[in-house]
Amino acid sequence: MxxxxxxxxxxxxxxxxxxxxxxxxxxxxxxxxxxxxxxxxxxxxxxxxxxxxxxxxxxxxxxxxxxxxxxxxxxxxxxxxxxxxxxxxxxxxxxxxxxxxxxxxxxxxxxxxxxxxxxxxxxxxxxxxxxxxxxxxxxxxxxxxxxxxxxxxxxxxxxxxxxxxxxxxxxxxxxxxxxxxxGGADIVVEAQLPTAEPGPDEVAVQLALTGLKGGHSGIDIHRGRGNANRLLVRVLRALEAYDVRLAGYRGGTLRNAIPREAFATLVLPADEAEAAARRVAALEQELRAELAGVEEEMMLTITPLEARPLQALHAHASRMLLAALNVAPHGVERMSSAVPGVVETSNNLGVVSLDEGRFYLCALVRSLRDSALDDLADRFRGLFDLIGARTRVENAYPGxxxxxxxxxxxxxxxxxxxxxxxxxxxxxxxxxxxxxxxxxxxxxxxxxxxxxxxxxxxxxxxxxxxxxxxxxxxxxxxxxxxxxxxxxxxxx
The missing domain is CATH 3.40.630.10 (Zn peptidases)
Incomplete structure (x- = not known):
């Protein structure tokens, strides 16, 4: 070949x-x-x-x-x-x-x-x-x-x-x-979150955010491209008004690639499903307008699922997890004053998953300054401590x-x-x-x-x-x- x-x-x-x-x-x-x-x-x-x-x-x-x-x-x-x-x-x-x-x-x-x-x-x-x-x-x-x-x-x-x-x-x-x-380091966050079976009045849907450009989490982090994890979490937060509970999630495949796709499985009351679908359609238009000229191929879809998941997060655990993900550091943290035009410190929310209550996140923090890298890693630890998750730093390497x-x-x-x-x-x-x-x-x-x-x-x-x-x-x-x-x- x-x-x-x-x-x-x-x-x-x-x-x-x-x-x-x-x-x-x-x-x-x-x-x-x-x-x-x-x-x-x-x-x-x-x-x-x-x-x-x-x-x-x-x-x-x-x-x-x-x-x-x-x-x-x-x-x-x-x-x-x-x-x-x-x-x-x-x-x-x-x-x-x-x-x-x-x-x-x-x-x-x-x-x-x-x-x-x-x-x-x-x-x-x-x-x-x-x-x-x-x-x-x-x-x-x-x-x-x-x-x-x-x-x-x-x-x-x-x-x-x-x-x-x-x-x-x-x-x-x-x-x-x-x-x-x-230099850089992987920030790994894990937790076992409480789950419960879907109620008899709940239905399941899948959200899919696809079509983003992605790219290198260092070289391209300042280009304003969409991060599928960041954007889908934003959508999920908006859908909390319809009493959704997160049952499953997968977004991104590598911590050093800006995620191009993310997928979430939700349960919600059957009588809220139609309103939630309309909200998703409106959110797609909002995101398209914000990312115009950068992410022209982005798609956000909601699909009913015939089979319901066996477990979904408790309502409180779902809200807490989405709140933490929503405020987690992402993108350019600071530009360098010593080297004009160069990003000094950044983070990429690279891989996020949830399966039967098992939550996993791997982010990649980069910085020209080791002290700034350590500080951003500590902020992750402090944030996810609030939801009882365990945070560790792996594969650190110097600049x-x-x-x-x-x-x-x-x-x-x-x-x-x-x-x-x-x-x-x-x-x-x-x-x-x-x-x-x-x-x-x-x-x-x-x-x-x-x-x-x-x-x-x-x-x-x-x-x-x-x-x-x-x-x-x-x-x-x-x-x-x-x-x-x-x-x-x-x-x-």
Whole structure:
């Protein structure tokens, strides 16, 4: 499948990306891809090993005469976000990604594309097999489970990597280079709430809020897109006037993707059902008007259910849960004063579910400041304590402190001017690059992050600009060669 990818330029990079598209690799299911890359390394005569977590490293010796050059680590993550449209059955653990080109962009049919971070991985593999490239010692580091927990970076072995500079290939904007990123943490809330059987005069309905754009919970959090969990809770609050009780709920699938869809099962008095349906229709128009120009495909529907659920929340528990969800922090909390135009602190209400009284929420808090991250997490704890829920912080990872005077950055800027006749924008990103974690484990590494233009990451609208991939490849190849010419950087 995806044979057409090998007709694109640069051909070596796209050939490897085809392998990634054809090999299922959602977070936690990277084993088949790791084995495939190990077999490839053996055919190339390249050394490879794994650390205890399973992160993969492939090494290539320096070109003759460049042994004293700085060691270069090419770094990316193997996993991809698994998101598909609700009407498109796709098993991300078995099915390949089907790609197509449209208007100068590569897309996937009804699913995420996996350009995040498949293109960075493909570029590193293409560099390793490029026998015409003059280079110093090379290491390609491929981490696991970045999209769900940053697990690969957090568990990365210390004293394992040997390089001096690290090129993170997980950025998403041509003409930009990143030197800092936000830290983050998962906020997990759980509770067992009291339930009761529906009464004889109650009927069941399902609410569905669908058609939102979704997107990356860091990069896109400031764009004003709808969050399906936030919007459906607002609708449920309005329906409390009709004595509804919440019986079931599911919204969002990943804590780092802005939820595109949410569904709720309700019970309510039979004589209120018609009025509730009219209110839902009016609320759909309200939300459409508020989100005009941003969420043109949003739909809000109410459907009668023949079978009633066995249990629904007690009326008081339902009201308390919806009240807590309604005021839970969401979206941009604060913009940075130090880095204009960059979000400093935010939260994404990523995954919410209710099943037989078991409530679960997973939100992702991000911040350039660890103190602000801790404060927002504590606010979650304080809020959900009020309804007797248990709150915990998981998978916390540090931010990446910018180094604007970095020699590596200056080198990249010089090459960008020479090759592309433009000055790259130096950026700090409100997303969880692995650089912050890696810098903590290897404090002597110089790092930058750059990549091609990817839009709609973490959603089925994900796409990559083909011309930007060519530009990315030219820069990466030139930077590796330029570093090899600087053997004096290590006193060699």
């Amino acid at each position: 995806n044979e057409h990818l090998e007709q694109l330029a640069p051909q070596p990079l796209w050939r490897h990306f085809r392998t990634l598209c054809n090999t299922p690799r959602p977070s936690g299911h990277e084993a088949e891809l790791v084995a495939t890359l190990e077999r490839w390394a053996e055919r190339q005569g390249l050394a490879h090993d794994r650390d205890d977590f399973g992160n993969l490293r492939i090494r290539k010796p320096a070109s003759p005469g460049r042994e004293g050059a700085p060691g270069v680590i090419l770094q990316g993550h193997l996993d991809m976000v698994a998101q598909a449209n609700a009407d498109h059955p796709h098993d991300f653990t078995r099915d390949p990604i089907e790609t197509y080109v449209e208007g100068g962009w590569l897309r996937a049919r009804h699913t995420t594309l996996g350009a995040d971070n498949g293109l960075g991985v493909a570029a590193a593999l293409a560099i390793l097999e490029d026998d015409g490239l003059v280079h110093g010692p090379l290491e390609a580091l491929f981490t696991l489970e970045e999209e769900t927990s940053m697990g690969g970076a957090l568990q990365l072995a210390e004293h394992w990597l040997e390089g001096d500079v690290l090129l993170n290939l997980d950025s998403e904007d041509r003409g930009e280079v990143f030197i800092g990123c936000a 990446w402190t910018p180094s604007p005077d970095s020699a590596l950055l200056a080198r990249f800027q010089r090459l960008h001017r020479q090759l592309l006749d433009s000055e790259p924008a130096v950026k700090v990103i409100h997303a969880g690059l692995e650089c912050g974690i890696l810098a903590g484990k290897y404090p002597g590494l110089e790092m930058i992050s750059f990549g091609p233009s990817i839009r709609g990451a973490h959603s089925p609208d994900e796409r990559v600009e083909l011309s930007s991939v060519e530009e990315f490849w030219v820069l990466l190849r030139a930077l590796v060669e330029d570093l090899a010419d600087d053997a004096a950087a290590r006193g060699g």
